[in-house]
Structures are given as C-alpha cells and as structure tokens.
Amino acid sequence: MPTVAMPRAMSYYYLYPFFAAFFEHIGVDLIVSPPTTKQTLNKMEVCPTDEPCLAVKLLFAHAQELLDAGHKQLLVPCLVSMEPKNFCCPKFIGVPYMVKHALSKKIKIHIPEINLFANRDDWKESFVRIGSSFNVGRQRVLRALREAWRAQDLYELACVDQRLTGPEAFAYLRGQKPCRREHPQDTPAVGVIGHPYILYDTFTIDILKSFRDYGKVITAEMVPAAEARRQVAGLLEGERLWSFEARILGAALYLLRNNLVQKLVLVGSFECGPESVIEGYVEDEAARRGVPFLLLTVDEHTGEAGLQTRIEAFMDVQPLESLKTAGRPDENRPLEVSAATVPGVRAEEFIIGMPTMGHLDVAIRSALVECGIKSLKTPHASKEILELGKELAPEFVCLPFTITLGQMRWLLQNGATNILMVGGKGKCRLGWYAQIQDQLLRKIGHDFNMLIIDSPFPLGERWSNFRSVIKRTTRDASWLKILRALYFGYHKMAAIDEAERICHRIRAFESKRGSVDRLFRRFIRDIENASLTETVWGLARDFREAAAAIPLEDTNPVRVRIVGEIWVVLEAYVNHHLEEMLGRYEDPRVWVDREISATSWFHQHLFPTRKATERKHVIKEAANRYLGTDPGGHGHKSVGLTALAGSEGIDGIIHLMPFTCMPEIVAQNIMVKMSQELDIPVLTFIITDQTGEAGFETRVEAFLDILKDRAPQDPALNSKSHLTPKLNVSPRR
Known part of the structure; x- marks a missing residue:
C-alpha cells in the first residue's frame, strides 16, 4: 500500500480524523510523525527564519523528522477557510508553501486545500489531483471526501459527548477506552483553552495533566461547536472571526457565561497574531464574571519549572464566593449572548x-x-x-x-x-x-x-x-455632496502619490542633493491648503514642471524595490524615513521603486482601472509560483514583486514588516529561498518599537555595498549609463 506522511503539528491536531479517513478510502496509508522530543526541537532550525510562531517551527521540525525517517511523500494541508464567512490564520494558509520551499528538493509535498469561503467547491480539485497521483479516479476521491467529513463529525461528537480532548478522542475512535480521573464533587472546574497544537504537544510539560492534578479540566473541544459559534455571533461581525480562534473564544465565553468553570486559562504561543485579538475578549468576560484568568504564553525556550510555578500560583487564587460552585447551566434559562455593539449618533459637537x-x-x-x-x-x-x-x-x-x-x-x-x-x-x-x-x-x-x-x-x-x-x-450629507467630496479627496491622494514617485526618481540623479525633497515638502503644504480640485491639478502640474527643471547628472544608480506591509512601508517615522535615507546616498546612488501606495490599493481593490487590474494579475501570477494561495495583507504582493524583480531591472529588495505580522512572516520565510534561487539580494527589516535608527542605517549601508559590488564595472555594459533630458531611464538588465 502506498504511504504519505503527515507532520504531528498544526492541521493534524484539528483535522487528523478527516485526513485519515480520506486516505484510507483512496487506499493510501497515512503515517504520522512521532510525538515531539528534545531531538525534534533541535530540528526547528530547518525553518529558514526565526519569526514564525512555535507551531510553524514545530511543523518544520516534524517534516524534517519524516524526511530523516525515509518518507518520500509528505502531506501539509493549506487551510484557507473552514466556514463560509471567515478564514483561517494566514500561517495555516502559507505554511505548506513555506515547507515546500525549504524541503521540496528532498521530498514530494502534497498540498490539499480546504476553502469553504462563500460556499466554494473548487478546493476539491486539489484532492482530485492528489488522488490522481495515486491512480485514484475523481468519483472515488469525491466519495472519500464525503467519508472524511463524516469521520470528522464523529470525532467532534465524541469530544463533546464523552468530554474528551482531541488526542483522547482520536484514541477513542480507534477503540481505546478513555482513561478518566475521578474528582470529588466540590473539585473546582478549570477551563483550559487554546490551540490543541499547543495544549497537547508536550514540548515543555503536559499542561493538561498539571491542571488535572487540581481538578476537572474542560477544553474548547468539549463545548459544542454550535454553542461556541452562537456566543461569538454576539460580537460585532463575530461570524467573520478566524475559524479556529472563533471556536476557542466561543468556548471560553460559553464556559464563563454559563458558570461552568471557576477558573480559566488561555494557553497561547509567542507571536500568535489571532490570539492577540481574542485574549482581550476572554479577559474582559472573565473579569465581569469574577473568574480568575491566566494567560500562559509559551515558546521553545519556555522552562518546565517556570510554567509549573505559574500554574501552582494561579491555582491558589480564589474566585469570588458566589462562583465557588460550578455546574451545568439551568436548562430552562437561555444561554447568554452579548449584543453586538453598534455605535450611535452623539448629541454634542461632531468632531x-x-x-x-x-x-x-x-x-x-x-x-x-x-x-x-x-x-x-x-x-x-x-x-x-x-x-x-x-x-x-x-x-x-x-x-x-x-x-x-x-x-x-x-x-x-x-x-x-x-x-x-x-x-x-x-x-x-x-x-x-x-x-x-x-x-x-x-x-x-x-x-x-x-x-x-x-x-x-x-x-x-x-x-x-x-x-x-x-x-x-x-x-x-446628500450623495451628490459625498461623491464630490470623495472625488476631491481622491485627487489629493493621487497627486501626493505621483509626487512621491517623481521624488524616487529625481533623488537618484539630482546634482544638488535635497532639491526635490524641499520641493516636495512645499508641495504637501500647498496640497493640504488647497480647497478646489482644479487647484490640486494645478499644484500637481507645477510640481512636475519644477521637478523636471532640477539639474541632473549621470549617476548610474542601483534600483531598490521596497515591498512589505503597507503601513510600515508608507509610515516614514517607523521605517526611519527609509526612502529619504536611500536618496541621500552618493555611492551608489539609489533609485527607489515602491509600487505600494494608497492610490494603487484604491485602484486594485475599490474602483479598479484596467491598468491596475492587469498589473495585479501579473503580480499574482508571479507570486503563485512560490506561494500558491494569498495569505492576506500584502504578503502575496511581497512575494510577487520579488519574483518580478529581476525581469523588471531591480537590483535589490528591501522588505519591511511589523513584528508579528502574519502574512509578511509567511512571505519572508519564502523570500529567503527566492533570494537564493533568483539571485536577488533581499534585506528584511522587522519593525518594532525598539528598532534603532543607527543599526537600521548600518544594515542599509551594508546592503547597498552588496548591490554596488554586483553592478557591472564597465559603464558601457550598463544600460542606465545614459540619461535623456526627461529622465527616461532604462533599468539595469
């Protein structure tokens, strides 16, 4: 029987029954990597970057263990959406492509995609392709998918009806009798919630066992999915929360609002983006109910002694007297669901x-x-x-x-x-x-x-x-007035973005440094004060003419493309005025290429133009060679613009991303391999509140030295060595 191996990480802990049933029904044996050991942790270094959360690094490590064990085919699912109105975390979307580019030359990686967003069905084709690789026909694959969903439903039912954790339910469905630990009636009930790939992977300690030493433990899987979803629906647009996080948050709200636990613990991993959103809701609800709350954040460096000490200290905290007994809710009392908050109109001055x-x-x-x-x-x-x-x-x-x-x-x-x-x-x-x-x-x-x-x-x-x-x-206001206002605002936005593009080009060639920057600062002041669309047009025309009059020289600049998360790319304070910094360099001179702007986003997403739509398609096609599904934000665009760099005359890439930015973490991981394969230097800055200007500039200087050394030494070989009066400069090929 052919085999395919699945890392014991991330998707495994949510969908193992689904994938086990699917491969069984197409005649393929699904092997799972062994539980995490210290040796497994040592293999996390196969992950090309340090930024992914612990769950992603563990998936890399388990994939490497399977490779070391001689397995030739690997299963790493791409989970885009598990429900019609929401998505999964970007890391669930991007991780198969991250692993693929780290290990693909050594192993075949199957990437089945599940995408139920907007009730789509085309995701099934990825399973059909997997089936065909094992000589299994389409109809048999579709029947296997139906059986897979049945198996998943049975698993979730077992978790709720038998009060089992995920791993316990896996064993129960294989015929093993669950081992139950009896507790006295007055034993406190503790809600321990979090992603199962953190709760049940014993890379530090058995967290559930530590809490079960004190009393009954209830986890998110033990709460019916419908009840969890009902609780989250009370939040404004709660139905659009990430699938797995919605289950975690909904379970926590259900347990708290129905007095089923006397203490609540949220276990998360360092850098988990969605957790930073849901933790506030959990903490606020626990505070309203008088239930002690603990946030446990773990990573690969978390020590057992420190964790155990925190657990012991937390279990000594006493809840309010009225909440010392936890039991099932009154069946005649409706479950509590918070109303969605919709802001109203205030009576005082409107500012x-x-x-x-x-x-x-x-x-x-x-x-x-x-x-x-x-x-x-x-x-x-x-x-x-x-x-x-x-x-x-x-x-x-x-x-x-x-x-x-x-x-x-x-x-x-x-x-x-x-x-x-x-x-x-x-x-x-x-x-x-x-x-x-x-x-x-x-x-x-x-x-x-x-x-x-x-x-x-x-x-x-x-x-x-x-x-x-x-x-x-x-x-x-009337719609006529609103449309006129939007038209006016749009032209200001477009004028500023065009002026910035001109600055990028002129800085690389101006004879007197800083000329175009002084012109731009004056332009911004005038644009702010402009009260008519015609005035904005005139100011934009005047800026173009004044910029064209700036004396230029033949400088043979390097071209640097700036990509990344749009906010840090456009916010000069947080990126240490990177574009102006690059514009100040003399040797080499730098011609900045920055395609990301408010106007380009507007044209590609809100009111598409033909040119913007065509460019968006080009970038998407280029990205899909490396990242087959868009992880959100600007991650896909970062990959696509990097893939196009060589053919578009770009000498190097500067990638900007905020610390913990999920889509850009995916992109950065893949861009490490792209840089090697495409022979394009990439410099990534992970922006935090601690990012210092001196270190930032030192890294930029070193990067530019690399680009300078790579440039052709003979000016005759460089197509940028000749300038026309209008600065119609061809990029280096």
Whole structure:
C-alpha cells in the first residue's frame, strides 16, 4: 500500500480524523510523525527564519523528522477557510508553501486545500489531483471526501459527548477506552483553552495533566461547536472571526457565561497574531464574571519549572464566593449572548479624528471638509504617540495597531468625539483593529463613537452597512455632496502619490542633493491648503514642471524595490524615513521603486482601472509560483514583486514588516529561498518599537555595498549609463 506522511503539528491536531479517513478510502496509508522530543526541537532550525510562531517551527521540525525517517511523500494541508464567512490564520494558509520551499528538493509535498469561503467547491480539485497521483479516479476521491467529513463529525461528537480532548478522542475512535480521573464533587472546574497544537504537544510539560492534578479540566473541544459559534455571533461581525480562534473564544465565553468553570486559562504561543485579538475578549468576560484568568504564553525556550510555578500560583487564587460552585447551566434559562455593539449618533459637537497611513489623512480630511464636517489633524507617528498606544495595547499585537491606537487616544484627548477607522474582516488582523481599540479606549474612560468603514463589495451583502456608516460620518450629507467630496479627496491622494514617485526618481540623479525633497515638502503644504480640485491639478502640474527643471547628472544608480506591509512601508517615522535615507546616498546612488501606495490599493481593490487590474494579475501570477494561495495583507504582493524583480531591472529588495505580522512572516520565510534561487539580494527589516535608527542605517549601508559590488564595472555594459533630458531611464538588465 502506498504511504504519505503527515507532520504531528498544526492541521493534524484539528483535522487528523478527516485526513485519515480520506486516505484510507483512496487506499493510501497515512503515517504520522512521532510525538515531539528534545531531538525534534533541535530540528526547528530547518525553518529558514526565526519569526514564525512555535507551531510553524514545530511543523518544520516534524517534516524534517519524516524526511530523516525515509518518507518520500509528505502531506501539509493549506487551510484557507473552514466556514463560509471567515478564514483561517494566514500561517495555516502559507505554511505548506513555506515547507515546500525549504524541503521540496528532498521530498514530494502534497498540498490539499480546504476553502469553504462563500460556499466554494473548487478546493476539491486539489484532492482530485492528489488522488490522481495515486491512480485514484475523481468519483472515488469525491466519495472519500464525503467519508472524511463524516469521520470528522464523529470525532467532534465524541469530544463533546464523552468530554474528551482531541488526542483522547482520536484514541477513542480507534477503540481505546478513555482513561478518566475521578474528582470529588466540590473539585473546582478549570477551563483550559487554546490551540490543541499547543495544549497537547508536550514540548515543555503536559499542561493538561498539571491542571488535572487540581481538578476537572474542560477544553474548547468539549463545548459544542454550535454553542461556541452562537456566543461569538454576539460580537460585532463575530461570524467573520478566524475559524479556529472563533471556536476557542466561543468556548471560553460559553464556559464563563454559563458558570461552568471557576477558573480559566488561555494557553497561547509567542507571536500568535489571532490570539492577540481574542485574549482581550476572554479577559474582559472573565473579569465581569469574577473568574480568575491566566494567560500562559509559551515558546521553545519556555522552562518546565517556570510554567509549573505559574500554574501552582494561579491555582491558589480564589474566585469570588458566589462562583465557588460550578455546574451545568439551568436548562430552562437561555444561554447568554452579548449584543453586538453598534455605535450611535452623539448629541454634542461632531468632531472626527482618524489614524493615518503616510499622507492619507490629508485626502480624507479634505473630503470631510467638503461635506461640512469638522476634523482634527492627525498627529504624525512619534515617540509620544507610540507610548500612548503601548500603555493599552496587547503584548503581541503588531506595531500598526499600537501607533494607530496612540493616535486615536491623542485625538480623543484633544477634542475628537468620533474616530473614523477602516474595517473589513479578512485574513490579517487589520479588520479587528477598530473593535479592539474601541474596547481599550473605553476602558480608560473615553466616550466616543467608533465609525468603522468597510468595503461596499459585494454590494448585495455589504452596501447597506457601508451606506449607513458614510451617512453617519457625513451627518447625512446628500450623495451628490459625498461623491464630490470623495472625488476631491481622491485627487489629493493621487497627486501626493505621483509626487512621491517623481521624488524616487529625481533623488537618484539630482546634482544638488535635497532639491526635490524641499520641493516636495512645499508641495504637501500647498496640497493640504488647497480647497478646489482644479487647484490640486494645478499644484500637481507645477510640481512636475519644477521637478523636471532640477539639474541632473549621470549617476548610474542601483534600483531598490521596497515591498512589505503597507503601513510600515508608507509610515516614514517607523521605517526611519527609509526612502529619504536611500536618496541621500552618493555611492551608489539609489533609485527607489515602491509600487505600494494608497492610490494603487484604491485602484486594485475599490474602483479598479484596467491598468491596475492587469498589473495585479501579473503580480499574482508571479507570486503563485512560490506561494500558491494569498495569505492576506500584502504578503502575496511581497512575494510577487520579488519574483518580478529581476525581469523588471531591480537590483535589490528591501522588505519591511511589523513584528508579528502574519502574512509578511509567511512571505519572508519564502523570500529567503527566492533570494537564493533568483539571485536577488533581499534585506528584511522587522519593525518594532525598539528598532534603532543607527543599526537600521548600518544594515542599509551594508546592503547597498552588496548591490554596488554586483553592478557591472564597465559603464558601457550598463544600460542606465545614459540619461535623456526627461529622465527616461532604462533599468539595469
């Protein structure tokens, strides 16, 4: 019988019954790697980068163990969506491609994709392809998929009915009788929730055993999925929370609201992005119920002694007297579900504040003025703003969240009564920023309206909410006035982005350094003050003409492409004014290529143009060779723009990403191999609040020295050695 091997990590802990049944019904033996040992931990170094969370690194280690054991075919699923309205964490989407590029030359990797978003069925074709590789026909594969779902349903039923953990349910379905530990009636019940690949992988200690020494333990699998989902549905757009995190959060809310536990523990891994979103909801609910709460964060360096000490100390904490007995809820009492919070209209003065990204607030504030709405100027990112955000932000949330939270706090302290923020639940955390920030700001006493603008597409599903928020934001202005305002704001945004592209080019060739930067700063001041669209057009024309008049020289620059997460790419404070820094270098001169902008995002996602759509397709096709499914954010674009670099005359890539950014962690991991295969230097900066300017600039200098050494020594061999008066420069080939 042919065999395929599955790493004992991530998807295994959620979907092993599904995959075991599927391969059994197509006549393939599914082998699972042994439990984690110290030797396994030593193999985590096969992961090309340090940034992925522990779960991803363990998957790499288990894959390597299977390779070392002689297995030739590996199964690493791509989990895009487990339900029609939400996605899985970007790491579940990207990890098979991360492993593929680290090990693909040594082993065949099967990547079945599950994607139930919008009730799609095309994901089944990936299983059909796997079946065909084992000479199994399409109809047999589809029957095997139906049996696989039945097996998964039986597993979930066993967890609930028999009060079993995932591994216990695996064993139970194989005919093993579960080993139960009896506790006295008054023994406290402890809810221990978290991803099963953390709870049940004994890389440090057996966490569940440690808590079972004190009393009964209830885990997320023991809560019916329908009840967990019902609890999460009470949150604003809770149905769009990541699938597995929704199950964890819903189970925690169910246990707390129905008095089923006297203590609650959330076990997570260092750098887990979705956990930084759900932990606040769990902690707040536990506080409201008077239930002691513990957040245990673990990684490969977590010591057994320290964990055990924290568990012992936590179990000594006493809950409120009224909650000392835990039992089943009254069956006649309806289960509690919080109502979704929808901001209303405040009676006092209506003043809008908004976090920003680059110069985007200039365009938005201008549009608001056109609608007669008063707004506050957004403070630029700074140390003061960072500290305001850090005081409130969750520990492992990304830097964009923290600084935009700081900007919101400053705006509220300075008179804003409404905060305007983007929404849009997707694969990365951005869509949850506004809700979590709203909670954190209210905790310290701010009373305000959070106006969350989401995409209007698809119109049938999203238009009503979009229309409502636009009308509240503009105080019910007419649609004619709103459209004129948006038209005006768009032209400011487009003018600024065009001016920045001109600066990127001129800096590389100007005779007198800093000429175009002085011109640009004056241009921004004039654009901010412009009150008519015609004025904006005139200012843009004047800037182009003034820039064209700047004296140039033949400098033979290197071309550096900047890719990464859009916020850190556009926010000069957090990237240490990277574009201006590159523009100051004399040897070599640098021509920056930065395709990511507010305007390009607008044209590719909201109001597509033909040119933008074609370019988006080119980038996607290039990325798909290395990352077959989009993990969200700008991760796919980072990979695609890197793949295109050589053919588009780019000499090197600078990749910017916030610490813990899930999509960019996926991209960075793959780009390590791409850099080697495509012979394109890549410099990645992981931006945190601790990123120092001196070290940043030192790394940039070293990177530019590499690019300079790689450049052709004979100017005649370099197609950029000749300049036309209009700076129509061909890139190096």
